[in-house]
Amino acid sequence: MTSAAVDSGRQASPEGVDQGDPxxxxxxxxxxxxxxxxxxxxxxxxxxxxxxxxxxxxxxxxxxxxxxxxxxxxxxxxxxxxxxxxxxxxxxxxxxxxxxxxxxxxxxxxxxxxxxxxxxxxxxxxxxxxxxxxxxxxxxxxxxxxxxxxxxxxxxxxxxxxxxxxxxxxxxxxxxxxxxxxxxxxxxxxxxxxxxxxxxxxxxxxxxxxxxxxxxxxxxxxxxxxxxxxxxxxxxxxxxxxxxxxxVFQDRPGRSDGVRVPAADSFFLHVESPIAAQHVGGLVMLAGVGPAGTSPAEYRDGLRAVIQANLWRLPRFRQRLSSLSRWRRPRWQPQPELDWDWHVPLFDVSGPDGQPGGIEALHRFVAEAESTALPRDRPMWRFMVVGGVEAEQSAAVLVMHHVVADGIGTVAQAMNLLEPQLPDGPLGLTRRPGPLRAALGVTVGLAQLATDGGSRDRLPTGGTSARRFGTVALPLSTVRAVARKHGTRVSDVLLSGVAGALRRVWSAPGDSSPRLRVAVPLMVREPGNSSEGNVTAAVMMDVPLGPMAEPERLADVARRSRRLHTGTRALASRFVMRTLGQLLPQPLHAWFARTVYGARFFQAIVSNMPGPNQPFRMAGAPMAAVYPILPLAPRAPLAIGALGWDGMLYLGISADPALVDDADLLGEAVRAVVEDLSEATVQRSAPPGAHLTSSGHTG
Incomplete structure (x- = not known):
């Protein structure tokens, strides 16, 4: 495909339509x-x-x-x-x-x-x-x-x-x-x-x-x-x-050298290292694509056509970063021609004997893809079609650099490629408080962040880019039932499930009862915002890893997770990422990003994202499952993304092999914890005011 195809996709934009500029x-x-x-x-x-x-x-x-x-x-x-x-x-x-x-x-x-x-x-x-x-x-x-x-x-x-x-x-x-x-x-x-x-x-x-x-x-x-x-x-x-x-905050109109990358996005350019590639994305399981149905090559061609037709909705898919400089902030510049063989390639994970490689081979492929840095001389995304998984099932793996979007932004961009098309704003966007309340919340939140301190305990890391990737799917109705039964939230069940599962597959040294410091991204994307950029705020909280009954662990997590719902820390975190980051000179911003993002302050990332509650097709193929892909922070060995989609809670698990050599085993342990909580007897009544969000989102 040549630039003509790209141009045809761009011209598909209706005349006069605002291209997402609020x-x-x-x-x-x-x-x-x-x-x-x-x-x-x-x-x-x-x-x-x-x-x-x-x-x-x-x-x-x-x-x-x-x-x-x-x-x-x-x-x-x-x-x-x-x-x-x-x-x-x-x-x-x-x-x-x-x-x-x-x-x-x-x-x-x-x-x-x-x-x-x-x-x-x-x-x-x-x-x-x-x-x-x-x-x-x-x-x-x-x-x-x-x-x-x-x-x-x-x-x-x-x-x-x-x-x-x-x-x-x-x-x-x-x-x-x-x-x-x-x-x-x-x-x-x-x-x-x-x-x-x-x-x-x-x-x-x-x-x-x-x-x-x-x-x-x-x-x-x-x-x-x-x-x-x-x-x-x-x-x-x-x-x-x-x-x-x-x-410092706003580009003048008419600049010919591209659009400046906001500080909240360039943050992830600074923290990326040879052992911590910063990709977000998703693994989509496709039904009916394989030897017994549409061939993977035919599907790849169809997916290319769908992306080309929707390029006008995806500006970062046709832009690359300017040459990076130590002193100047990077900018998004137009890419006149896309290398479609690189951006939408076809891979095969069949075994040497030609038999399907199965889910294990697919997970190894995803682990390698997310640990390989994307080159910065072209648009920073790939949508890879993977055949040879099962006889009637293939997969599509979307990876894009974190500089392009956060997790929910990635979901929102992928929604542009699905059928049926949903109206704008299907993902439960939030409304920002008024200026006075926001200023007060930021002030209180900054004081809270200043007293939170660093991470007391550390998890093992291997110091390499090697990854393990695993998945697990839980009925959303079951997770919600557990949350109602114990008077907590879906996000509490997820965090408790991760802590309990980690306790089962990894033993802390000695008789210590460590606490896992988790960074929990909260969505602060407002109505009218485009899907590009990072519009989340991370709030840190500790979850117990020591030996205890799972209901007791869940109760402890629910008590500690109150900080997630007050909003002050989220407002302060967003203020630091967007406003203070923009004020800092480029070298100082890079130092700040590398200092605060990693093992000194947290050991794991657990993100719970809302999604639509209906089935979809992508390039004509039914989507059987959708698992998020989150990057590991430097020296932080665990990242788990949870996505509520069509009645299921899909978990994508990225782990450093020094911590967990089999990410699927960790996923099954999360399932076992949820089942234990479902069968456990509740010893106390639910606190008044406990409630669930309709999507299970932590925010």
Missing amino acids: SAHRPPIWRELIVFLAIFAVYSVVASLDWDSRRAAADRHGRQIYSLERLLHLDIEPALNNWLTPHHLLRIAFNYEYAATYILSALALLVWLYVRRPATYRWARNSFVVLNALALICFGLYPAAPPRLLSNLGFVDTVRSGHTWGSWGSSLVGHANQLAAMPSLHIAWAVWVTVVLAAIIGAHWVQVLSTFHVLLTALVILATANHYLLDAIGGCLLVWLAMVLVG
């Missing part, structure tokens, strides 16, 4: 008005700071700026002021330009962007807010009188003497801050308009016109003795700094 939605007008009213309120507070010592400081600072200009031979203000003073009509025109055009141009641009380009508006508004916030800080900390207010320097105050309506000489702006020469907001706003227009409009006449406005504004502010030349330079630097700060 910023394309226009923000509520009332919220925008509140933002700008808040800026004006802060400006008014700064303007009200008027006392003798502040005016003296402003006079002193103004003279310092002017003295520096004279030292640098930049003092062009007197000549321009002397030139303007005798020209009455021109002076009036300059006065009105000074009073109005910088405000009107910025306001017109913001209104136009809000109405016509809401996605660009958000970036422009953010940069404008940061620009003004920085200016207000400067005005508050460094008041500076303009040249026209400095006595004995010979400047003529053309604005005030002209009594221009709307300017310093009228009562309309009597509240204005006249001790705010450095930096010049007139120049800053005019330059900001030019920069924004340059980012979104390529027409030369637009740039010529906006550049002329900047030069005219510079001439006006100097000739009217309202600013120094250094004020204008300061205004330009302020725009540059505002754009840099906003660029």
